[in-house]
Amino acid sequence: MTKARWTMARWTLPHRPDARAVVLAMAFVLAIAAILAPRLQSRNEAYRLLAIVDVTGSMNVRDYDHGGRPLSRLEAAKSALRTLAAQLPCGSQLGLGIFTERRSFLLFEPIDTCADFAPLDGAISALDWRMAWEGDSYVAQGLYSAVNLAAGLNADLIFLTDGQEAPPLPRSGIPPFTGEMGKVRGLIVGVGGATPVPIPRFDTFGREVGFYGPTDVPQENRSGPPPEGAEAREGWHPRNAPWGAELSGGEEHMSAVRTEHLEALAARPGLSYAALTSTPLEGAVAAAARPRPVPGHRDTAPVPAALALLLLVGLYAAPLIRSVRYKRIATP
Amino acid sequence: MIPGPDLSVDHPLVLLLLVLGLLPLVASPLRGTGVPALALAPADGLSMALSVGLKIAGLLAIYALVLGLAGLHLQAQSVARLGNGAHLMLLFDRSASMDNTFANRQPGQGEESKSAAAKRLLMDFLAHRPRDRIGVAAFSTSPMPVLPLTDHHDAVAAAVAAIDRPGLALTDVGRGLALALEAFDTDNDTATAGGAVLLVSDGAALIDPRVQAALRDGLKRRPVRLYWLFLRTAGARGIFDKPEAPGDDIPQVMPERHLNIFLSSLGVPYRAFEAGSPQAVAQAIAEIDRQERAPMLYTERVARRDLDRLCYALAAAALALLTAAKWAERQLDARPPQVRTKQAESSPDVTRRAA
Numbered sequence: 048m049t050k051a052r053w054t055m056a057r058w059t060l061p062h063r064p065d066a067r068a069v070v071l072a073m074a075f076v077l078a079i080a081a082i083l084a085p086r087l088q089s090r091n092e093a094y095r096l097l098a099i100v101d102v103t104g105s106m107n108v109r110d111y112d113h114g115g116r117p118l119s120r121l122e123a124a125k126s127a128l129r130t131l132a133a134q135l136p137c138g139s140q141l142g143l144g145i146f147t148e149r150r151s152f153l154l155f156e157p158i159d160t161c162a163d164f165a166p167l168d169g170a171i172s173a174l175d176w177r178m179a180w181e182g183d184s185y186v187a188q189g190l191y192s193a194v195n196l197a198a199g200l201n202a203d204l205i206f207l208t209d210g211q212e213a214p215p216l217p218r219s220g221i222p223p224f225t226g227e228m229g230k231v232r233g234l235i236v237g238v239g240g241a242t243p244v245p246i247p248r249f250d251t252f253g254r255e256v257g258f259y260g261p262t263d264v265p266q267e268n269r270s271g272p273p274p275e276g277a278e279a280r281e282g283w284h285p286r287n288a289p290w291g292a293e294l295s296g297g298e299e300h301m302s303a304v305r306t307e308h309l310e311a312l313a314a315r316p317g318l319s320y321a322a323l324t325s326t327p328l329e330g331a332v333a334a335a336a337r338p339r340p341v342p343g344h345r346d347t348a349p350v351p352a353a354l355a356l357l358l359l360v361g362l363y364a365a366p367l368i369r370s371v372r373y374k375r376i377a378t379p
Numbered sequence: 380m381i382p383g384p385d386l387s388v389d390h391p392l393v394l395l396l397l398v399l400g401l402l403p404l405v406a407s408p409l410r411g412t413g414v415p416a417l418a419l420a421p422a423d424g425l426s427m428a429l430s431v432g433l434k435i436a437g438l439l440a441i442y443a444l445v446l447g448l449a450g451l452h453l454q455a456q457s458v459a460r461l462g463n464g465a466h467l468m469l470l471f472d473r474s475a476s477m478d479n480t481f482a483n484r485q486p487g488q489g490e491e492s493k494s495a496a497a498k499r500l501l502m503d504f505l506a507h508r509p510r511d512r513i514g515v516a517a518f519s520t521s522p523m524p525v526l527p528l529t530d531h532h533d534a535v536a537a538a539v540a541a542i543d544r545p546g547l548a549l550t551d552v553g554r555g556l557a558l559a560l561e562a563f564d565t566d567n568d569t570a571t572a573g574g575a576v577l578l579v580s581d582g583a584a585l586i587d588p589r590v591q592a593a594l595r596d597g598l599k600r601r602p603v604r605l606y607w608l609f610l611r612t613a614g615a616r617g618i619f620d621k622p623e624a625p626g627d628d629i630p631q632v633m634p635e636r637h638l639n640i641f642l643s644s645l646g647v648p649y650r651a652f653e654a655g656s657p658q659a660v661a662q663a664i665a666e667i668d669r670q671e672r673a674p675m676l677y678t679e680r681v682a683r684r685d686l687d688r689l690c691y692a693l694a695a696a697a698l699a700l701l702t703a704a705k706w707a708e709r710q711l712d713a714r715p716p717q718v719r720t721k722q723a724e725s726s727p728d729v730t731r732r733a734a
Contacts, residue, residue, distance in 0.1 A: 067409075068705040074440075075702045078695035081447065082688055142537070145523070152473075152547065154517070154525045155538035166534040169527035180520035180547050196544075349448055352691055355698070356396070356444040363402035363437065 070362050077355035084348035091343035093138035094336045096233070097200055098128055099151045099193040100144070101208035102176050103184035104259075105302040107247045108209070110240035120238045121176060124207040127236070127328050128171050131205075134329045137161040138341035142202060143170055148181035149188035157202050177253060184213040187221050187312055190235070194224075194316045197231045203336035204233030204318065205328070210305030214265040215297075218274050221312055229317035234335040237322045239304035246302050259300045266297030386686075389450030396445045403437025409708055433704055440697035447690030455683040464510035465575050465671035466528060466566075468559040468603075469501070469539070472580030473519045473546040476612070481656055483612045493581050493610045494543040496657040501539050501579075504664050505532055510677040514562045515539065518555025519547035528566045530677065552578070552638060553586030553594065560597045575604040575671055581612060583638035585630050591641065598645050604671075605642055605649040608663050609635065618653050 100106075102121060109117035118126075132141055140157035158167055186208055197204040245258035273289040282292025306322065313320040321331035388394060477494040479485060486492045491499070505513070514528035515538040526538045559576045586594070609618050618639045622628040630637035642649050650670070652663035 068702070068708070071698065071702045071705050075695060075698035078440075078444070078691055078698050081691040082695060152523075153541045153544050154523065155515070155534065156540050158531075158534045158537045163529075163531045163534040166526050166529040166531050169529070170525060173524040173527065175524075178521055178523045180549075346687075348687060348691065352444055352447050352687075352694075355694065356399075356441065356448065359437075359440055359444070359698070360399050360402060363406045367402070367406045 067362055070358050074355045074358040074362070077351040077358070081348045081352040081355065084346065084351060086344045086346050089343050089345040090340040091136065091138055092338035093136050093140075093341045094332065095140045095157050095200075095202045095339055096135075096205055096332065096336060097142040097144060097153075097157060097193070097197045097202040098131075098171075098205045098207065099146050099189075099196070100124055100128070100174055101147075101184070101186070101189070101206075101238070102145045102174065102179045103147050103211070103213070104176070104179075104182060104248075105184065105209050105211040105213070105246050106238065107176055107249075108239060108244055108302050109247075110242070110244050110303075120209055121174065123323060124236070124238050125171055125174055127323055128205075128207070129168055131328045131332065132160045132164065132167055132171065134327060135160045135332075138343065140202070141167060142200060143167075143174075144193065144196060145174065145178055146186075146189040146193060146206070146208065147179035148183045149185035149192070151189050151193035151196055153196055153200075156200055176249075182213070184211060186210055186212050186308075187216070187315075190312060191222075191224055191226065191316070194226055194231045194318075197233065198226070202231075204231050205236060205332065205336075206233070206318070207236045207238050207323070208309070209239040209302060210235075210237060210309040210312070211302050212305075212308070213299070215268045215299055216308075217268040217271040219271055221308075221315065224315040226316060228315070231316065232318065232335060232337050234319045234321050234331055235309050235313040236328065236331070237304045237306055237309045237320060239302065239323075241303055241306075243298055243301035243303040246300065261296065261300050262294065264300045266299045267295040385454050385456060387452060387454045388446070389452070391449070393445060393449035396448075397442060399445065400438045400441045403434050403441065407433070407437075409433075409705065429704075433701065436697040436700045436704075440694045440701065443690045443694035443697065447687040447694065451686045451690055453684040453686060456681045458681055459676050461674055462510045462677050463672040464508060464512075464675050464677055465673065466512045466563070466573070466675070467671065468514045468516060468528065468562050468574060468576045469535075470555055470559045470576055470578045471497075471515070471517045471542045472550060472552070472555075472578075472582070473517045473523075473542065473544075474550045474580075474582065475546045475548060477546050477581050477610070478543070479612065481610070481612055483614065491657065492543060493612070494546070496660055497579050497608075497610065498539055498543045500657070500660050500664050502536060504668060505536055505539065508668065510675075511671075512677065514559075514566070516555065516559050516562060517542070518551055518558065520549040520551060522551065522554040522558040524558060524562065528562060550580065550582050550584045552580060552584055553590035557590060557593055557597065560594070560601065560603065563601055563603060564597075573603060573673070574601075575606060577606045577608060577667065579608045579610070581610040582615070583609075583634040585634060586638070586641065595645060598647050602647045605645070605647055606667050606670075607639070607642060607649075607651040608660065608667075609651060609653045610660065611653050611655045613655065618651050 100121070106121040106124070107119050109119045111118040111120065111123040135141065137160070139160045141160050142153065142157035143155055144151050144153045146152070154170065160167060190206055193204055193206050247255050248257050248259050248263070250256045267290065269290055277283060277290055280291025280293065282288055304322065310320045319335040321328070478492050480490050480492055484490070486495070509532065512528045512530050513532070513535045515525040515535060517523045517525050526534055529535065556576065556578065563574045611617050616633055616635050618635050620633065620636055622633060622636070627633060639651050642651070652666070654660040654663050
């Protein structure tokens with residue numbers, strides 16, 4: 048009887064809720080807020096890029112190392128591009144083209160690196176030196192045409208090449224760039240090692256048949272005026288043999304990445320230069336290319352949810368911490 | 380740490396916080412009550428159930444919040460469905476002559492080049508064939524794989540959009556065809572369904588006998604349907620032209636006629652369309668559209684579904700339960716809370732949770 052009265056009294060008494068009940072209620076309200084939290088519009092940064100890969104003969108040089116096995120420059124460039132495609136932020140777009148002879152050839156316009164990753168990855172891995180339609184390699188011309196392509200696509204450029212000009216540049220040096228400097232941003236990626244190595248040679252059926260020798264490639268560009276000091280060459284004649292009568296020697300049958308040439312070349316249309324090493328290209332691309340805003344959305348739900356979790360964990364952890372502390376004091 | 384084959388999280392490291400879920404098993408937000416001896420309280424099934432239930436609710440609330448924060452979602456999946464469509468390999472001639480109009484001039488005001496007409500009409504074709512798997516290859520002086528067979532039509536459209544760029548010098552149609560056939564070989568998805576190759580060119584060339592043999596061989600192994608959309612320039616030789624002099628009936632003089640003869644001799648379904656104007660191209664493409672409608676398996680992509688809101692709802696429900704339990708909490712003793720608390724704190728070993 049008395050017990051029942053006591054209970055009734057307690058029920059009717061207005062009691063102050065204890066702090067932990069308030070914290071629990073707050074966590075509940077925050078969880079409800081997390082359900083209803085809006086997704087806000089935001090702007091993410093992404094890139095629109097055009098990758099042009101040099102597929103000329105010197106790209107077959109195997110001077111990269113992949114787990115102890117030699118890897119050709121073309122394969123190294125492809126694998127770097129595939130990694131880049133996987134690392135670019137979603138919303139970025141990447142187009143693909145190849146370069147040989149004196150121009151760049153567009154395979155497809157930039158496509159989404161996230162939504163269309165599978166075909167993009169497949170297309171990059173299908174790049175092959177057999178796609179080249181000529182043996183010549185006028186890198187400067189190819190770069191300028193790539194810049195034009197990229198400008199038409201409103202994209203930034205990644206030009207992967209070893210910089211081996213075949214035939215060598217004339218004495219007048221790099222041809223002038225006639226487009227608008229700085230309109231297209233991007234970078235030249237120098238592919239290849241620093242030590243000159245022989246270039247593999249293939250027959251009509253694509254079988255490897257050794258290497259190019261010194262007499263297989265033009266060692267000197269004989270268009271335009273002859274170089275200074277040509278008079279001193281063996282058999283020189285001002286009309287009949289202005290370059291001398293002997294074959295000129297040189298190292299054009301060996302290939303190494305022509306860093307100086309590529310740096311000078313990159314400066315013409317206002318691109319930057321990076322060497323292809325084991326570090327991913329993403330950093331160099333982020334430094335050189337223009338980030339473009341793409342619409343994204345930012346979810347606000349994690350804020351109340353994290354707060355709710357914090358409150359809840361605090362609620363459970365507080366008595367534990369306290370009891371640990373008291374135990375420590377209580378232990379003699 | 381991924382809970383199921385289709386479930387995935389955006390931030391796997393957040394899942395480390397799942398350890399916090401152990402807290403409700405060793406602690407309670409409810410007040411302890413000092414009782415002289417535990418044995419005083421009789422064993423009570425309902426109390427046990429409530430105690431376990433509240434522990435589970437606490438664990439659930441923490442787990443659901445952590446999973447929600449980690450970005451739990453159902454992965455985007457592809458579901459195989461049966462529909463009408465085709466595995467189609469588009470093979471484009473990218474030789475420089477494709478950049479001229481059907482009248483073999485540089486495109487002027489209001490005129491469109493052969494490649495631009497082909498591009499426009501093929502874009503329409505793509506737009507109303509969403510289920511096809513399409514690959515793209517190009518040829519000129521050399522064959523070039525552009526895109527593997529794919530159902531990503533944005534990518535195909537980007538590749539088709541590139542065909543009206545300035546082309547290269549020559550027309551090596553034989554190796555181009557070999558490359559298109561090879562695309563079916565390297566693709567593992569077309570094993571059951573047949574494929575088709577659509578060759579779009581404005582000319583033909585000699586096919587090397589070795590390449591001819593390779594093509595016959597390849598088509599024996601994997602029969603595909605062939606379509607040749609020949610964009611005929613005014614004044615140029617056509618596919619169906621008859622030789623004027625007997626000596627002219629050789630591939631060197633009439634490559635188009637002989638490519639047609641070669642393709643029809645391959646023993647696979649083959650149709651040639653000769654189009655001398657954009658309208659004729661449109662008709663030919665419409666005909667191909669009608670022909671290439673066989674039942675095939677295609678994959679439909681189901682977009683990813685976020686489950687974070689569901690997690691938060693679960694957490695809210697568990698928290699509602701805990702809150703209700705906490706607000707309904709009553710002390711056994713009628714002493715003022717501060718006194719009781721002091722006592723409970725001074726002898727934590729003998730506290731017992733009310734629930």
